[in-house]
Amino acid sequence: MRLIDRQAELAFLDQLLSRSRPGPAQLVLLYGRRRVGKTLLLRTWAQRSGLPFTYWAAEKEPAALQRKKLYARLLGVPIPQAPTFASWTELWDAAANLLGVERRILILDELPYAAEADPAMLSALQHAWDQHFQQSQLVLVLCGSQVRTMETLLARQSPLFGRMTGQWRLRPLPFGALSSFFPTWDAEERVAAYAMVGGIPAYLEWLDPDRSLVENIRHVMLAPGSMFVAEPQFLLYDEVREPQTYLAILKAIGAGSHTLQDIGNASLVGSAHLSAYLATLQELRLVERRIPATTAPARRRKSRQGRYHLSDPYFRFYFRFIAPFHDVLEQDPDRLLDGVRQGLRAFVGQTAFEQLAQEWLLLAETHGRLPWRPQTVGSHWSKRVQVDVVAVNWESGDLLLGECKWTGETVNREIVRDLVEVKTPKVLADLAATGVPWRVHPALFARRGFTAAARQEGERLGALLVDLAQMDGDFAVAAAG
Secondary structure, three states: OOOOOOOHHHHHHHHHHHHOOOOOOEEEEEOOOOOOOOOHHHHHHHHHHHHEEEEOOOOOOOOHHHHHHHHHHHOOHHHHHHOOOOHHHHHHHHHHHHOOOOOOOEEEEEEHHHHHHOOOHHEEEHHHHOHHHOOOEEEEEEEEOOOOHHOOOOOOOOOOOOOEEEEEEOOOOOOOOOOOOOOOOOOOHHHHHHHOOOHHHHHHHHHOOOOOHHHHHHHHHHOOOOOOHHHHHHHHHHHOOOOOHHHHHHHHHHHHOOHHHHHHHHHOOOHHHHHHHHHHHOOEEEEEEEEOOOOOOHOOOOOOOOEEEEEEEEHHHHHHHHHHHHHHOOOOHHHHHHHHHHHHHHHHHHHHHHHHHHHHHHHHHHHHOOOOOOOOOEEEEOOOEEEEEEEEEEEOOOEOOOOEOOOOOEEOHHHHHHHHHHHHHHHHHOOOOHOOEEEEEEEEEEEEEHHHHHHHHHHHOOOOOEHHHHHHHHHHHHHHH
């Protein structure tokens, strides 16, 4: 695999090596969901640092075997030649003598597996840091994929609380990075790929850049034995107990249930327990609770307009197109392919294209292309109206209302007028109780661009018109810079 678009992460890791405070010893936490590229990032950084380094990844096995394997790595010998330690305290005492005062890097990957095998592991590591490593030249990086577990290491109850000198949550790659994976694909194919697998480097590497998007769906994603098909259950089984209950909830959301009542009815999970399951899925970043961007900040927390959506792009694709037909996948993959072909355009428009339009607004503001700063970016929905892209500044009263059109035709003048003359008054009616004198900025985002009449109408109405070509170019520049 190649390391793509991780300049900020490498810069963060590089500066650890030159810190004199609170060091020079460093204790760093780097975590993120599976397949996001943590191991590749850390190994690449360590190799190019020029320092001696040791990389060790815990496995699901007895703690004594974990300790033996770690010490074998530190010694650089085969596992049978390494001694056996009765406790993590003994291991760390021996490791401290072995590592000495030389400047070096030690990466402990999949740390939750070690802590699960022996809960005393973290306390022993804390003691070793306090007694040995804190006064050394060691750069110790703790890494893991179980996001909830890794984040608890920062909590006050953790033995390592207050000792971290740095932390980084590794996120998926931005859309602009996809051109490095698929240099011959056009922007529309890359947006569709982003809708299906997001910016997870491993998923992007699994796809074949020499095939078309449709060929990848049929011959890679839906192929017998494909990792794509097994991935959601694999991720869940590693993170939660009762994975079948979580799968039922994810299936319900993926099929279009977004309120608590609808999710409960579809998954048959009682209301007394459903919120707890959803809270866990939110901690895992697989589900998000969305509130209309037009909800006042003081009311967002208690808003009853919250809707639950799958936040992971591949989970959205899997539970929309694959999960309902999982039992017939091996016998009749073409049936799934037909369903994907029929529903993919709407799916891309409702997911990735709307998300990219919202991200483009933030990018435009960063580069000074919006004359005001959005405080909240999202969408708006009510009984009256739904608007795809909304940006709000409650202090200045600026309100951007935007529509996304992922159709095969150019946007005409009537669509521009509908946004300004029909949808905008309905949104303002929803916001009448706020008492804010809103200054509305209409915007349209179009896959295939705009007719000359639409552009003329947009100029007359002061609308922002953005096509996919412009968005793609702007994201490419941002990724390169």
